[in-house]
Amino acid sequence: xxxxxxxxxxxxxxxxxxxxxxxxxxxxxxxxxxxxxxxxxxxxxxxxxxxxxxxxxxxxxxxxxxxxxxxxxxxxxxxxxxxxxxxxxxxxxxxxxxxxxxxxxxxxxxxxxxxxxxxxxxxxxxxxxxxxxxxxxxxxxxxxxxxxxxxxxxxxxxxxxxxxxxxxxxxxxxxxxxxxxxxxxxxxxxxxxxxxxxxxxxxxxxxxxxxxxxxxxxxxxxxxxxxxxxxxxxxxxxxxxxxxxxxxxxxxxxxxxxxxxxxxxxxxxxxxxxxxxxxxxxxxxxxxxxxxxxxxxxxxxxxxxxxxxxxxxxxxxxxxxxxxxxxxxxxxxxxxxxxxxxxxxxxxxxxxxxxxxxxxxxxxxxxxxxxxxxxxxxxxxxxxxxxxx
Amino acid sequence: xxxxxxxxxxxxxxxxxxxxxxxxxxxxxxxxxxxxxxxxxxxxxxxxxxxxxxxxxxxxxxxxxxxxxxxxxxxxxxxxxxxxxxxxxxxxxxxxxxxxxxxxxxxxxxxxxxxxxxxxxxxxxxxxxxxxxxxxxxxxxxxxxxxxxxxxxxxxxxxxxxxxxxxxxxxxxxxxxxxxxxxxxxxxxxxxxxxxxxxxxxxxxxxxxxxxxxxxxxxxxxxxxxxxxxxxxxxxxxxxxxxxxxxxxxxxxxxxxxxxxxxxxxxxxxxxxxxxxxxxxxxxxxxxxxxxxxxxxxxxxxxxxxxxxxxxxxxxxxxxxxxxxxxxxxxxxxxxxxxxxxxxxxxxxxxxxxxxxxxxxxxxxxxxxxxxxxxxxxxxxxxxxxxxx
Numbered sequence: 078x079x080x081x082x083x084x085x086x087x088x089x090x091x092x093x094x095x096x097x098x099x100x101x102x103x104x105x106x107x108x109x110x111x112x113x114x115x116x117x118x119x120x121x122x123x124x125x126x127x128x129x130x131x132x133x134x135x136x137x138x139x140x141x142x143x144x145x146x147x148x149x150x151x152x153x154x155x156x157x158x159x160x161x162x163x164x165x166x167x168x169x170x171x172x173x174x175x176x177x178x179x180x181x182x183x184x185x186x187x188x189x190x191x192x193x194x195x196x197x198x199x200x201x202x203x204x205x206x207x208x209x210x211x212x213x214x215x216x217x218x219x220x221x222x223x224x225x226x227x228x229x230x231x232x233x234x235x236x237x238x239x240x241x242x243x244x245x246x247x248x249x250x251x252x253x254x255x256x257x258x259x260x261x262x263x264x265x266x267x268x269x270x271x272x273x274x275x276x277x278x279x280x281x282x283x284x285x286x287x288x289x290x291x292x293x294x295x296x297x298x299x300x301x302x303x304x305x306x307x308x309x310x311x312x313x314x315x316x317x318x319x320x321x322x323x324x325x326x327x328x329x330x331x332x333x334x335x336x337x338x339x340x341x342x343x344x345x346x347x348x349x350x351x352x353x354x355x356x357x358x359x360x361x362x363x364x365x366x367x368x369x370x371x372x373x374x375x376x377x378x379x380x381x382x383x384x385x386x387x388x389x390x391x392x393x394x395x396x397x398x399x400x401x402x403x404x405x406x407x408x409x410x411x412x413x414x415x416x417x418x419x420x421x422x423x424x425x426x427x428x429x430x431x432x433x434x435x436x437x438x439x440x441x442x443x444x445x446x447x448x449x450x451x452x453x454x455x456x457x458x459x460x461x462x463x464x465x466x
Numbered sequence: 467x468x469x470x471x472x473x474x475x476x477x478x479x480x481x482x483x484x485x486x487x488x489x490x491x492x493x494x495x496x497x498x499x500x501x502x503x504x505x506x507x508x509x510x511x512x513x514x515x516x517x518x519x520x521x522x523x524x525x526x527x528x529x530x531x532x533x534x535x536x537x538x539x540x541x542x543x544x545x546x547x548x549x550x551x552x553x554x555x556x557x558x559x560x561x562x563x564x565x566x567x568x569x570x571x572x573x574x575x576x577x578x579x580x581x582x583x584x585x586x587x588x589x590x591x592x593x594x595x596x597x598x599x600x601x602x603x604x605x606x607x608x609x610x611x612x613x614x615x616x617x618x619x620x621x622x623x624x625x626x627x628x629x630x631x632x633x634x635x636x637x638x639x640x641x642x643x644x645x646x647x648x649x650x651x652x653x654x655x656x657x658x659x660x661x662x663x664x665x666x667x668x669x670x671x672x673x674x675x676x677x678x679x680x681x682x683x684x685x686x687x688x689x690x691x692x693x694x695x696x697x698x699x700x701x702x703x704x705x706x707x708x709x710x711x712x713x714x715x716x717x718x719x720x721x722x723x724x725x726x727x728x729x730x731x732x733x734x735x736x737x738x739x740x741x742x743x744x745x746x747x748x749x750x751x752x753x754x755x756x757x758x759x760x761x762x763x764x765x766x767x768x769x770x771x772x773x774x775x776x777x778x779x780x781x782x783x784x785x786x787x788x789x790x791x792x793x794x795x796x797x798x799x800x801x802x803x804x805x806x807x808x809x810x811x812x813x814x815x816x817x818x819x820x821x822x823x824x825x826x827x828x829x830x831x832x833x834x835x836x837x838x839x840x841x842x843x844x845x846x847x848x849x850x851x852x853x854x855x
Contacts, residue, residue, distance in 0.1 A: 085521070095524040095737070112524030122518050125738075129511050132474065134704040134742075135484040135501030170559055170708075170733035177731045199730075206728055315523045317737030319559075319708070339595055341588075342566045343731070344559035348484065348706030349514075349738045353523075 080371050083115040085447050090114055095317060100425070106454050107425045111248070113314040113399065113445035115371070118364035121313060124356035125349055137348045142168055145351055148358045149307070149322050157280070159294035161305070165325040167335070168351075169343050171316075172278055172306045173199050175323045178338040179274045179304050180242060181207050183330065189238035193225065195402065195432035195439065197248040197276075204242070212238050215433065216250060218404075222393045223250040227261045234265065240272045243292060246279040249402040249432055249441045251395020253287035263292075263299050272330070273303045278321075279398045281312035281365060284373050287396040293326050301327040304334075311398075312365060313357040314445075320350030368445075372399045375444040375451050386459040399445035406438030411465055414440045422461035424454050469760050472504040474836050479503055484706060489814070495843050496814045500637070502703040502788065502834035504760070507753035510702060513745035514738055526737045531557055534740055537747045538696070538711050546669070548683035550694070554714040556724070557740075558732050560705075561667055561695045562588050564712045567727045568663045568693050569631060570596050572719065578627035582614065584791065584821035584828065586637040586665075593631070601627050604822065605639060607793075611782045612639040616650045623654065629661045632681060635668040638791040638821055638830045640784015642676035652681075652688050661719070662692045667710075668787045670701035670754060673762050676785040682715050690716040693723075700787070701754060702746040703834075709739030757834075761788045764833045764840050775848040788834035795827030800854055803829045811850035813843050 090098050097112045128134065146166040153159045169175050180203055184190055189210040192200050204211050214230045216223040241262070246253045254262075266273055273292055280289040293303040308321035325331035346354075376394050379401050383390050391404030403426075405414035412420075415428040418440065429439025444451055479487055486501045517523060535555040542548045558564050569592055573579055578599040581589050593600050603619045605612040630651070635642045643651075655662055662681055669678040682692040697710035714720035735743075765783050768790050772779050780793030792815075794803035801809070804817040807829065818828025833840055 089521070093520050093522045093524075094527050094530055094741075095522050096527045097524055099527040099529055110525055116521045117518060117523055121523075125514065125518060129506060129514060131482050132478070132505045133482045133484050134506055134510075134706045135482075135486055136499055136705045138483050138485045138488040140488055141483055170736070173730050174733045177728065316525045317523045319733065319736035338731070339566060341562050342727070344563045344708065344733055347559070347708035347736050347739055350736055352483075 080367050083367060083371050083447070085114055085116060087450060090450070105419065105423045105425050106450065106457065108443045108446070108454055109425045109427045109441075111311065111400065111443060112316055113368070114447060114450065115314060115368060115445065117315070118313055118357060118361050120356040120360035120364070121315065121353045124352040128348055128352055134348060137345070137351055141351050141355070142345065144355055145322070148355055152358050153291060157289060157291050157294060159291040161293070161324045165328065165331050167323040167325070167331070167340055168346050169321050169323055170319040170346060172276060172308060172321045174343050175306050175321060176200070176242070176274065176276065177203050177207070178334055178343060179323070180204065180209060180240065182334045182337045183272045183274065183304065184209055184240040187237065188240065189235065191230065191233070191238060191241040193244065193247070195249055195429065195436045196244060198431040200242050200244065201433070210237055213433075215435070216247070216252070218391070218393070222396070223247070223252050225254070225258050225262065227265065230265060234269050238269060238271065240274060241266065243273050243275045245275060245277055245292065246283065246289060246397035248279060248398065249400045249427070250393070251398050251400055251402070253283050253289055253396040256290055259290055259292060259295060263295050266302065267298060271302065273299070274306065275303055276306045278306065278308050278311045280307065282369065282372070282399070283397040284369060284376065289397070293324070302330070304330055309354040309357040313361055315353050315357070318347070318350040318353050320346035320354045372445060375399070375448065378448070378451060379442070379444055379455065382455045382459070387462060399443060401442040401444055403440050403442055404438055405440060408462055409466060410462070414438060417465070418458055418461060421465060422457040424457050469756050472756060472760050472836070474503055474505060476839060479839070494808065494812045494814050495839065495846065497832045497835070497843055498814045498816045498830070500700065500789065500832060501705055502757070503836060503839065504703060504757060504834065506704070507702055507746060507750050509745040509749035509753070510704065510742045513741040517737055517741055523737060526734070526740055530740050530744070531734065533744055534711070534735070537744055541747050542680065546678060546680050546683060548680040550682070550713045554717065554720050556712040556714070556720070556729055557735050558710050558712055559708040559735060561665060561697060561710045563732050564695050564710060565589070565631070565663065565665065566592050566596070567723055567732060568712070569593065569598060569629065571723045571726045572661045572663065572693070573598055573629040576626065577629065578624065580619065580623070580627060580630040582633065582636070584638055584818065584825045585633060587820040589631050589633065590822070599626055602822070604824070605636070605641070607780070607782070611785070612636070612641050614643070614647050614651060616654065619654060623658050627658060627660065629663060630655065632662050632664045634664060634666055634681065635672065635678060635786035637668060637787065638789045638816070639782070640787050640789055640791070642672050642678055642785040645679055648679055648681060648684060652684050655691065656687060660691065662688070663695065664692055665695045667695065667697050667700045669696065671758065671761070671788070672786040673758060673765065673784075678786070682713070691719070693719055698743040698746040702750055704739070704742050704746070707736070707739040707742050709735035709743045761834060764788070764837065767837070767840060768831070768833055768844065771844045771848070776851060788832060790831040790833055792829050792831055793827055794829060797851055798855060799851070803827060806854070807847055807850060810854060811846040813846050
């Protein structure tokens with residue numbers, strides 16, 4: 078597939094009713110919530126059209142839910158050499174539901190939950206909502222990329238600590254953790270008898286050179302204490318279709334969760350979500366390859382633009398996905414960065430503070446858009462800084 | 467809209483992947499799960515196509531979730547003279563999720579839940595799943611229709627009784643309860659300080675002569691203790707699209723439920739479900755009128771066929787929806803009715819026993835299909851009985 082088939086115009090984007098393009102005034106360019114602007118993959122459109130053509134909007138068949146489980150298992154095996162157990166898969170609407178259910182049931186009240194900040198804001202919200210104890214284990218900025226701080230984690234873990242709410246590939250830093258890093262974390266997990274809830278929804282979006290390793294694939298001991306959360310929604314850009322999967326690494330983990338939150342309380346995916354996910358996983362590779370190529374090009378463009386026009390902004394190009402985590406502290410802006418860029422550049426970025434209390438100087442820039450739109454985002458940001466400083 | 471536009475062929479039906487047409491062998495005619503066989507309404511198809519055309523499969527906008535609430539409020543006001551409070555609406559995937567959440571939070575552990583059997587099986591499953599005490603208040607067969615047994619209910623209520631899990635229009639009997647019946651129930655609710663969770667998902671499917679009355683519309687005292695569950699899924703035949711609404715009659719009810727089950731645990735509807743529901747409620751009247759006309763004709767055909775060929779089957783034509791609750795006891799069949807009709811007529815009906823322990827002799831027949839298919843269902847059933855008795 079040619080990259081130019083991913084092109085979209087601003088006029089097209091502004092007709093959308095989704096959150097990304099409606100939350101701000103019409104003169105604002107949105108680069109916040111993690112949706113991509115690219116057109117829907119053809120196989121997904123065909124799957125949706127197939128449902129319409131068959132007049133098939135009734136209760137999904139048992140068979141299609143099972144196909145979802147086997148398509149997931151086959152994909153994990155083919156791409157990552159991991160063999161999940163199809164009997165321990167629970168389809169669900171979205172990953173946040175799964176995350177709340179897992180933390181609530183697998184970490185007792187008052188227990189500690191490790192989070193590697195900065196992090197996708199719902200991680201923090203869930204720990205607070207459930208009244209669990211936050212064990213903050215910040216990533217540290219290395220020379221080229223963010224790194225886990227396992228020494229810090231060893232010190233932070235105490236008797237109350239029960240669970241690691243893990244994010245790999247990591248949002249917002251874009252890290253795809255390597256085997257030696259994962260094994261370091263796994264050693265602590267075993268040593269302290271922890272459970273890992275691993276959000277791996279960005280796993281299909283690794284740029285060239287990065288290879289995702291499912292945490293549960295590290296070995297049987299780790300698998301038996303890992304709940305893996307995934308979906309086609311991020312890589313194939315169908316967050317609104319609400320279809321995700323929980324994989325429990327052991328019968329015990331599954332029983333603990335489902336005995337408190339019956340699967341029917343969480344609900345099952347809708348027929349379009351199921352058919353779209355199957356189509357994405359079976360026939361979406363060509364689209365996905367073009368998207369990753371475009372994202373890699375956009376990532377280079379950001380690095381180039383920052384180097385030339387905003388050299389003081391801290392930026393480690395992400396190894397996966399389309400989120401640039403930008404340290405704007407060195408710019409000395411007159412207001413908080415996301416407010417500054419919203420009011421002065423008319424660009425909506427995600428506010429760093431939502432990703433950790435210490436990330437005030439940061440913004441998260443979503444670069445999954447047409448090159449022309451990205452260009453205007455960057456130019457507006459550069460010009461606003463130039464005017465203000 | 468002409469009724470003949472609702473026609474579908476068996477070949478078309480057998481291509482579907484949904485539950486209704488795939489759960490049984492290909493020679494079986496399915497008349498079980500409550501999906502209709504009619505084509506999807508044109509405005510719903512257009513709404514789905516609009517999402518594809520806009521490439522709008524990302525996170526739904528806040529505005530569209532709000533539109534869902536106001537479309538519901540406007541529909542209730544226009545059709546039923548009831549003014550729900552848009553601030554107390556929670557969108558959710560499906561009604562079962564809502565029902566589990568409401569019973570779990572609004573009836574304490576060990577408390578009693580009134581159910582008017584025979585009833586849609588999840589009502590019974592939920593009370594059992596949650597370990598609540600079942601207060602069975604069977605409907606009684608009157609001369610022309612099933613009736614509430616309020617004297618029986620008065621006797622059955624005890625100190626533990628906290629909640630009525632109500633179904634109106636009633637599934638499977640098709641009753642659309644009249645004002646005096648609802649007021650009788652309401653008096654007991656107030657007298658015993660009960661909460662009502664009212665499943666009103668069949669409310670748009672009343673046949674001519676029946677008028678649905680929302681339980682919460684009876685007055686402010688009743689409203690403040692009523693949780694109303696509804697969706698466009700049943701009337702517009704989009705159960706697989708997973709979009710439903712909870713309306714809490716008071717802030718207190720809402721707080722009690724959402725403090726235990728955060729709305730994000732239950733999840734939000736998907737973008738297709740939202741857009742389809744909006745289209746159905748705004749532009750679906752013509753389709754719905756044609757469907758009700760067809761359902762009324764099918765209902766007459768069943769009454770005619772039974773009168774002529776199976777006069778001993780007990781049948782009160784439903785006042786709403788497309789479910790015929792058939793007492794096959796008088797036929798003296800050689801096996802349980804749903805098993806008999808599956809093996810001898812190759813017709814899949816719902817098993818009466820699932821609707822109450824005493825409903826062994828009953829089956830539920832879903833007659834929302836093309837007249838030609840209904841005809842074959844009835845002929846197969848008649849012939850099987852003739853052969854066996």
